[in-house]
Amino acid sequence: MPELMSVEEVVQRVLGQIVRLDAENVVAVDALGRVLAEDVVADADIPPFANSSMDGYALRAADTTGASAEHPVRLNVVADIPAGHVSERAIGAGEAARIMTGAPLPPGADAVVQVELTDAEWTRDDTADLAGSVGIVSAADAGDNVRDAGEDLRQGQAVLRAGTVLRPQDLGVLVSLGRTQVSVVRQPRVAIIATGDELVEAGEPLGPGQIRNSNSAVIAGLVSQNGGIPIRLPIAKDNLDAVRERFAEALAAQPDLIVSTAGVSVGAHDLVRAVIEELGELALWRVNLRPGKPLAYGRVGSVPFFGLPGNPVSTMITFDLFVRPAILKQGGRPLAAPVTTAVVTEDMTFDGRETYMRVTLRQDGDRLVAETTGTQSSGALLSMVLADGLLIVPAGTTHVAAGTELGVRLLRA
Incomplete structure (x- = not known):
C-alpha cells in the first residue's frame, strides 16, 4: 500500500504543476475583485491643478497679516470662481476672489480663507452680485486650504502594482487617471462534476436511498469565493457512458480546472478513475489527513483535475487544502490562508x-x-x-x- 503523503507535500506537488493564467482587458469600473496583471503608473498629476479645499476666498496670504475679528482686513472681491470654472483674472494686492471647493486657484493667489473666517453671508442659492469687498477676520498662511497639483498622485508614480486585488478605492484611482480598460488576470473557469446514482438535484423528488447533490453547490460557492468562475454540470450517473459524457461536456466548456466528487476510490462503481485514465493521466494519493484521506489528481487532456471525496465535509476540507491554492495561483491571488x-x-x-x-x-x-x-x-x-x-x-x-x-x-x- 502506498505510503501516506503529508498535506504540505501534496500542496507543493499540486502547485508545482499549476501556472498563472494569462491576462485580459476588462472595463475598469467593472473590475472590482479582479487581480491586476500590470503595474498602473500615473500618466498625469492628480489633481492636475492647484485648487481650493474650502468654500471661501482666494487671496494673497501676505494681505491678511494682523487680521482679527476686532480688526478685519478688507479686500476687494474681483472674481467669482465656481467648481469646474477657471478664472483668468489674477489676484493682486488687496484683492480676493470668491471660490468654491474644488475650483482652480486663480493666478496670484496663494491661500484660501474659508467663508466662516470672513464677514460674508452666503445663501445656498446665492446668485446675487458679489459684495464689493469682504472682511477677513483671521490671518492666513501661504498654502492654507490649497490642494497642490499632484497632491494625490504624481506623474510617473507607480500607483497600483500587478497582483493587487482591486478594491473600490482602486477603481476610483483608475477612473481618476482616465483609464477605461485595465489588464487583469483571467478568472479560472472550473468545471464541477458530481457522480453517483444516489444523487438528485434540488427540486427533484427523492427516491429510495437518494440524497440531494449539495456538493456541486458548495464547490461552486467555494470557486466563486476564491475568484473563479464555476461551471456546474449535470450529475454523472454510475455508468461509464454517463461519466464519459460529463467529462466530454467539461472539456467542451474550456475550463482551466476540473473538479469531481466521489467515484475515484476502489469501489465497484468508482468509475471516474477509469475515465480519467482513458482521457489523460491520474495519480491516486493517500494523504495523511482526516477527514479526506483519498485524493485524486491528474489531467483530463491538458486540464488539471482534482477528484475529491464524496462526503460533504471531506469535500470542503480537501477543496480548501488543495483545490483552493490551485485556483488562487491560476488567478494570480495570494496563497496564504487566514x-x-x-x-x-x-x-x-x-x-x-x-x-x-x-x-x-x-x-x-x-x-x-x-x-x-x-x-x-x-x-x-x-x-x-x-x-x-x-x-x-x-x-x-x-x-x-x-x-x-x-x-x-x-x-x-
Whole structure:
C-alpha cells in the first residue's frame, strides 16, 4: 500500500504543476475583485491643478497679516470662481476672489480663507452680485486650504502594482487617471462534476436511498469565493457512458480546472478513475489527513483535475487544502490562508493523522478559545455551517490536553 503523503507535500506537488493564467482587458469600473496583471503608473498629476479645499476666498496670504475679528482686513472681491470654472483674472494686492471647493486657484493667489473666517453671508442659492469687498477676520498662511497639483498622485508614480486585488478605492484611482480598460488576470473557469446514482438535484423528488447533490453547490460557492468562475454540470450517473459524457461536456466548456466528487476510490462503481485514465493521466494519493484521506489528481487532456471525496465535509476540507491554492495561483491571488491560534477546552484523542476539527471560536479574556461544533462526522454538513474555523491537529499527535494552544484555519472573514 502506498505510503501516506503529508498535506504540505501534496500542496507543493499540486502547485508545482499549476501556472498563472494569462491576462485580459476588462472595463475598469467593472473590475472590482479582479487581480491586476500590470503595474498602473500615473500618466498625469492628480489633481492636475492647484485648487481650493474650502468654500471661501482666494487671496494673497501676505494681505491678511494682523487680521482679527476686532480688526478685519478688507479686500476687494474681483472674481467669482465656481467648481469646474477657471478664472483668468489674477489676484493682486488687496484683492480676493470668491471660490468654491474644488475650483482652480486663480493666478496670484496663494491661500484660501474659508467663508466662516470672513464677514460674508452666503445663501445656498446665492446668485446675487458679489459684495464689493469682504472682511477677513483671521490671518492666513501661504498654502492654507490649497490642494497642490499632484497632491494625490504624481506623474510617473507607480500607483497600483500587478497582483493587487482591486478594491473600490482602486477603481476610483483608475477612473481618476482616465483609464477605461485595465489588464487583469483571467478568472479560472472550473468545471464541477458530481457522480453517483444516489444523487438528485434540488427540486427533484427523492427516491429510495437518494440524497440531494449539495456538493456541486458548495464547490461552486467555494470557486466563486476564491475568484473563479464555476461551471456546474449535470450529475454523472454510475455508468461509464454517463461519466464519459460529463467529462466530454467539461472539456467542451474550456475550463482551466476540473473538479469531481466521489467515484475515484476502489469501489465497484468508482468509475471516474477509469475515465480519467482513458482521457489523460491520474495519480491516486493517500494523504495523511482526516477527514479526506483519498485524493485524486491528474489531467483530463491538458486540464488539471482534482477528484475529491464524496462526503460533504471531506469535500470542503480537501477543496480548501488543495483545490483552493490551485485556483488562487491560476488567478494570480495570494496563497496564504487566514490562520490564528486558539486554546482547546477539552481533552481529545486522535489517530495520528493531520486532523481538521470543526470548531467555534470565542474570546475569553486575552485568549481565543476553540470548542468543537459537535459531531465530527464527515457527512455532517451542518458542522461546517456552525464552524468559525478548522482546528489543526498536527500529524503524529494522538492526544491533546485541555488548555493546549493549536492553529486554526479560519472559515469566516
